[in-house]
Amino acid sequence: MTVILETKDVHLAYGQKEALHGIDLSFADNSITALIGPSGCGKSTFLRCLNRMNDLIPDTTITGSFQFHQQDIYAPTTNLVELRKKIGMVFQQPNPFPFSVYDNVTYGLKLTGQTDRRFLDEQVERALKQAAVWNEVKDDLDKNAMSFSGGQQQRICIARLLAVQPDIILLDEPTSALDPISSAQIESTLMTLKKDYCIIIVTHNLQQASRIADQTAFMLNGDLIEFDLTSKMFTQPAQQATSDYLNGKFG
Numbered sequence: 390m391t392v393i394l395e396t397k398d399v400h401l402a403y404g405q406k407e408a409l410h411g412i413d414l415s416f417a418d419n420s421i422t423a424l425i426g427p428s429g430c431g432k433s434t435f436l437r438c439l440n441r442m443n444d445l446i447p448d449t450t451i452t453g454s455f456q457f458h459q460q461d462i463y464a465p466t467t468n469l470v471e472l473r474k475k476i477g478m479v480f481q482q483p484n485p486f487p488f489s490v491y492d493n494v495t496y497g498l499k500l501t502g503q504t505d506r507r508f509l510d511e512q513v514e515r516a517l518k519q520a521a522v523w524n525e526v527k528d529d530l531d532k533n534a535m536s537f538s539g540g541q542q543q544r545i546c547i548a549r550l551l552a553v554q555p556d557i558i559l560l561d562e563p564t565s566a567l568d569p570i571s572s573a574q575i576e577s578t579l580m581t582l583k584k585d586y587c588i589i590i591v592t593h594n595l596q597q598a599s600r601i602a603d604q605t606a607f608m609l610n611g612d613l614i615e616f617d618l619t620s621k622m623f624t625q626p627a628q629q630a631t632s633d634y635l636n637g638k639f640g
């Protein structure tokens with residue numbers, strides 16, 4: 390596995406209040422990393438730093454190093470549209486655009502000027518197959534994406550992101566709004582996708598982290614407490630706080 394994204398000494402403050410106190414993490418290709426920790430510990434804040442979504446929040450100060458391949462994510466020359474194509478994000482609530490499945494999945498490609506219908510058709514099929522939702526929507530590509538179930542909408546959103554060929558997929562509690570069957574389908578989709586992508590997922594569901602993540606990072610009050618192979622952390626955590634959290638003593 391090759392590390393493609395590395396952060397060092399990441400601090401983030403909302404106004405005067407520091408929410409991240411120096412986070413060092415690295416993320417490898419072809420792997421899933423889970424970010425876990427109690428509510429308010431900074432998981433989503435950290436995740437949003439990785440494709441500069443926090444830039445949209447006023448009065449936010451971010452310092453530290455973010456190396457994606459050999460590129461500094463926060464360099465003034467970074468093209469944010471390109472960055473977010475390479476490091477895409479899936480949110481807690483499925484958020485398809487209120488138009489057809491086809492137009493959702495081709496949205497990013499059309500933004501880059503792609504108009505060749507055959508190419509777009511191929512990409513729609515590829516992305517929906519990769520997101521494991523093709524069989525359920527292939528006869529309804531013209532139907533409004535919002536008319537599908539929550540789980541299907543979430544996989545359509547994953548397909549929308551895959552269409553522009555990202556390197557990294559960020560997911561912020563992607564299954565917490567879904568029923569158990571839809572959640573299991575998303576988990577299985579992610580397990581397949583990790584063969585081709587680097588996946589970073591924020592989850593409150595410890596069983597989900599233990600099922601799908603190769604590495605897990607445990608955060609607490611804006612600090613990174615422990616980062617290790619999931620199999621190791623869940624059986625032999627190095628820190629007492631990790632053990633207490635995994636055993637449900639707080640959180």
Ligand SMILES: Nc1ncnc2c1ncn2[C@@H]1O[C@H](COP(=O)(O)OP(=O)(O)OP(=O)(O)O)[C@@H](O)[C@H]1O
Nearest residue numbers: 403408426427428429430431432433434435446593
């Ligand atoms: N836009 C914002 N403005 C000000 N403070 C914020 C903002 N977003 C988050 N915070 C604060 O930053 C801290 C970390 O929040 P964050 O949402 O990153 O935690 P989290 O671990 O993802 O929590 P949860 O699991 O509940 O989603 C919290 O104290 C939160 O109140």
